[in-house]
Amino acid sequence: MSHHHHEPESVLSLRVRALESLLVEKKLVASEAVDRIVSAYEEDIGPHNGAKVVARAWVDPAYKQRLLADGTEAIEELGFGGVDLRVVENTPGVHNLVVCTLCSCYPHALIGLPPTWYKSFEYRSRAVREPRVVLREFGVELPESTEIRIWDSSAELRYLVLPERPAGTENLREAELAELVTRDAMIGVAVVQPPTPAAR
Amino acid sequence: MDAVPSREIADMPGQAALPRKNGELVFDEAWQGRTFGMTVAMSHDASFKWSEFQARLIDEIARAERAGESSSYYERWLRAFERLLADKGLLDAAALAARTKDFATGRRDDVF
Numbered sequence: 001m002s003h004h005h006h007e008p009e010s011v012l013s014l015r016v017r018a019l020e021s022l023l024v025e026k027k028l029v030a031s032e033a034v035d036r037i038v039s040a041y042e043e044d045i046g047p048h049n050g051a052k053v054v055a056r057a058w059v060d061p062a063y064k065q066r067l068l069a070d071g072t073e074a075i076e077e078l079g080f081g082g083v084d085l086r087v088v089e090n091t092p093g094v095h096n097l098v099v100c101t102l103c104s105c106y107p108h109a110l111i112g113l114p115p116t117w118y119k120s121f122e123y124r125s126r127a128v129r130e131p132r133v134v135l136r137e138f139g140v141e142l143p144e145s146t147e148i149r150i151w152d153s154s155a156e157l158r159y160l161v162l163p164e165r166p167a168g169t170e171n172l173r174e175a176e177l178a179e180l181v182t183r184d185a186m187i188g189v190a191v192v193q194p195p196t197p198a199a200r
Numbered sequence: 201m202d203a204v205p206s207r208e209i210a211d212m213p214g215q216a217a218l219p220r221k222n223g224e225l226v227f228d229e230a231w232q233g234r235t236f237g238m239t240v241a242m243s244h245d246a247s248f249k250w251s252e253f254q255a256r257l258i259d260e261i262a263r264a265e266r267a268g269e270s271s272s273y274y275e276r277w278l279r280a281f282e283r284l285l286a287d288k289g290l291l292d293a294a295a296l297a298a299r300t301k302d303f304a305t306g307r308r309d310d311v312f
Contacts, residue, residue, distance in 0.1 A: 012275065016231035018299035019282070019291075020238060021308065028247060028290060034237035037244075041236070042225055044205040 043113055049080050050110035050160060051181035053087075055174045058165045064089075071160065075110065082109050088151055089162040090188075095142055097135065097188035098151050098159045099127040105153035107160050111183050118187065128152075138189040161186050166194040208250055209240060215261045216254055219273050232274040239281050248288060256280040 023029045053075055057064035067074035071085035085107055088096040100106065104119040117123050126134050131148045135141075142148065151159040163185040169177060172195070184190035212218060218236075219226045227233040243250045260280040264271050285291035302308040 012278065013229065013231040014303045015296070015300050016234050016278065018296055018303050020234055021303075022291065022295060022299055023238060023242075026290070028245070029238050029241045033241045034234060037240045038227075038233040038237040041205050041210065041240070042227075042233075044210055044225075046205065046207065046210050048211055
């Protein structure tokens, strides 16, 4: 708790209970909906931490080097942690794909909760057996010459894909770049799209 | 679905950004979560647009900073929420004061 002087907690707590009771009475909110929303947001982190890491690596070659050498330490520089991480880089000749064949190990601290398909038996088995087909189903068409590397996440070590920076983004600032980076791109089932002309 | 987090809300930029610890939302007290949840729920039910709330939150944060208040993020949020509800004619300040007193004196104990 804050050591600053402010209204005692109990006053605010009473006020919010009164507010909720009035809004429920007027049928403007349902308490169950509030419960659901709070727990959904408490569990959600979203991909923005991971996106920040990727964008930093794109604009700062020295950071990228550190990130690829030791992901765990490099994300701590940006204030993220709690996970042993290895970052794998997509290049024109190599595409990386992350899976957890055993369960659903996933770098939560960076990209939030795993999507349902990531936990499915189908993805867990097919990503290893026929990655090219799986990627095509996600809309990623790779040249035959591109090597696909599969990384099997575990409780001890999580993987994050460093996607390729899209062409035409030379003038974007780091924060703008981060907005382009999606969760799927950091799992490896998507590539980062350049910004649409209208959004620039 | 009201339980799918909206990026517009979860990723508000600048001073309005939700307090987080290692990526996760932080509610220091239960009332903070209730306040957050009620605001989000009402924006889903089209009582107001999220941008309308966000604008008032930004105003309230700026006002509190100018005044040198040490109020917490969610105290400011609550004030912005109450102001929005009043602006929309959805909340009567006197009724809220009376109801708060009911809870304080134990005349009421449940929100229903």
